[in-house]
Amino acid sequence: MGIIKKIFTKSRSPEDGIFFTQMQKILGFKPMELDHYRRAFTHRSSNKTDDKGHPVNYERLEFLGDAMLGSVIAAHLFNEVPAGDEGYLTKMRSKIVSREHLNELGRDLNLIKWVESKVSAQHFGENIHGNLFEALIGAIYLDRGFTYCEKFINKKVIIPYVDIAKLEGKVISYKSLLIEWCQKEKKPFSYEVYEDNGMEGQKYFGVRLRIDGKIVAKARATSKKKAEEKASQRAYFAFQEKINKK
Amino acid sequence: MGIIKKIFTKSRSPEDGIFFTQMQKILGFKPMELDHYRRAFTHRSSNKTDDKGHPVNYERLEFLGDAMLGSVIAAHLFNEVPAGDEGYLTKMRSKIVSREHLNELGRDLNLIKWVESKVSAQHFGENIHGNLFEALIGAIYLDRGFTYCEKFINKKVIIPYVDIAKLEGKVISYKSLLIEWCQKEKKPFSYEVYEDNGMEGQKYFGVRLRIDGKIVAKARATSKKKAEEKASQRAYFAFQEKINKK
Numbered sequence: 157m158g159i160i161k162k163i164f165t166k167s168r169s170p171e172d173g174i175f176f177t178q179m180q181k182i183l184g185f186k187p188m189e190l191d192h193y194r195r196a197f198t199h200r201s202s203n204k205t206d207d208k209g210h211p212v213n214y215e216r217l218e219f220l221g222d223a224m225l226g227s228v229i230a231a232h233l234f235n236e237v238p239a240g241d242e243g244y245l246t247k248m249r250s251k252i253v254s255r256e257h258l259n260e261l262g263r264d265l266n267l268i269k270w271v272e273s274k275v276s277a278q279h280f281g282e283n284i285h286g287n288l289f290e291a292l293i294g295a296i297y298l299d300r301g302f303t304y305c306e307k308f309i310n311k312k313v314i315i316p317y318v319d320i321a322k323l324e325g326k327v328i329s330y331k332s333l334l335i336e337w338c339q340k341e342k343k344p345f346s347y348e349v350y351e352d353n354g355m356e357g358q359k360y361f362g363v364r365l366r367i368d369g370k371i372v373a374k375a376r377a378t379s380k381k382k383a384e385e386k387a388s389q390r391a392y393f394a395f396q397e398k399i400n401k402k
Numbered sequence: 403m404g405i406i407k408k409i410f411t412k413s414r415s416p417e418d419g420i421f422f423t424q425m426q427k428i429l430g431f432k433p434m435e436l437d438h439y440r441r442a443f444t445h446r447s448s449n450k451t452d453d454k455g456h457p458v459n460y461e462r463l464e465f466l467g468d469a470m471l472g473s474v475i476a477a478h479l480f481n482e483v484p485a486g487d488e489g490y491l492t493k494m495r496s497k498i499v500s501r502e503h504l505n506e507l508g509r510d511l512n513l514i515k516w517v518e519s520k521v522s523a524q525h526f527g528e529n530i531h532g533n534l535f536e537a538l539i540g541a542i543y544l545d546r547g548f549t550y551c552e553k554f555i556n557k558k559v560i561i562p563y564v565d566i567a568k569l570e571g572k573v574i575s576y577k578s579l580l581i582e583w584c585q586k587e588k589k590p591f592s593y594e595v596y597e598d599n600g601m602e603g604q605k606y607f608g609v610r611l612r613i614d615g616k617i618v619a620k621a622r623a624t625s626k627k628k629a630e631e632k633a634s635q636r637a638y639f640a641f642q643e644k645i646n647k648k
Contacts, residue, residue, distance in 0.1 A: 210484050219488045223476035230469035231543065238456050242465045297477065302548040 175270075182265055182292075184311055189299050192217075196295040197288065199273035199280075214291035221293030224302065225253055228309045229318075237320060251323050252313070258286030261313060264376070267292065316390065330388035334365075337395070343368050347384050352376055363387045421516075428511055429542065430557055431550065438463075438541040443534065445519035445526075460537035467539030470548065471499055474555045475564075483566060497569050498559070504532030507559060510622070513538065562636065576634035580611075583641070589614050593630050598622055609633045 179187045196214050204212040233245045262285030297305050338345040345367045352362035363383040365373045375386035425433045442460050450458040479491045508531030543551050584591040591613045598608035609629040611619045621632035
């Protein structure tokens, strides 16, 4: 074991090591073939090609990732909403994989940080966030197969974001749900808002939600309201069992 | 082992036994939970519901199967067409999973034979064939997971039908390719066409393609021309190595 580990460690350059560690952090598991992930972050402006002259960038991976995301979400909705008919399931899925939502997911993971490109970040449109997110899922499929796609999507999309009540419009605001609960339980709470600008050149707001003096959730979004709602939703899910019991 | 086998055999009713055997024939593997497949063949006119009052029919399974089919075909095209960009891959996939093609796949497997319904077969539209095919894939996913979906789609869709040259319009007719080859090789050939009407009430044509006196391919379609082309394509793939070598 020791020897094998040594060989593996030796064969990775320092740059590879950093990339590996960061990918592992984003993915929640060890990547096997780093090249898939490198491609997932290679913008077409890099003009890279492989030895057969085919362009190497993340655009084809988007196609693959989009398909995997679609089927993982389909299976989730199928299982979770037994009363929903075909049309309902289709509509719910489009809400979850909407361009806007995918952009949010990619932005949250700060995927843009890893883009290899010959143009500056200001020139990317807003959709690059979602495109990178899809490409990353495509890379996961190539590297580890469908089951790992499922795990990743479950952790990054379904658990934090897919709330069927909210999608159906039954829950309007998690912030009001959470405040109501805190007041009933006589728990002090506060939303601490601060500016948190990334490298994207756009204004961002961070929020720390404290309950009983402890930070229970953090979030970041393009408006104060959105960031507060996101933090509330995260706290709500963390506390869900408690809240539903009362 | 003997005892376990006996219990399994015993616990299945005679009707279940027939259905199991037929499903195994269609699927190419042993189904585990027959209920998923039964649902895949239950038409909404049956008005079945489960113990919670949710309708039991194949419509939700279509949604699931469509998603799985989409991602299996996406992965296949991604791997097989390294030169195709995102737009190209998307276009190719829509050709493969077109309504017309899905109907053909379902018709070829004669899935309609197993439908449980309160309306007669004449009342089903043409699309029931494709819908049943999608629902069957959905049932496979629930029963055995993604890998079995891949295997089934590979066997029933990709190997017999997905020919990238043809999809790209590079090959116009397999019949002419095959005739050309037979003439060059001085092999006698014949297309034997006969009427072959199913229970659908529509006219069908069957074709037996003989080369060197032996039946090398059979096909069935709604026109003589289509049936001949289909049989030629099947023979072409069976002989492909030989043909390409010459």
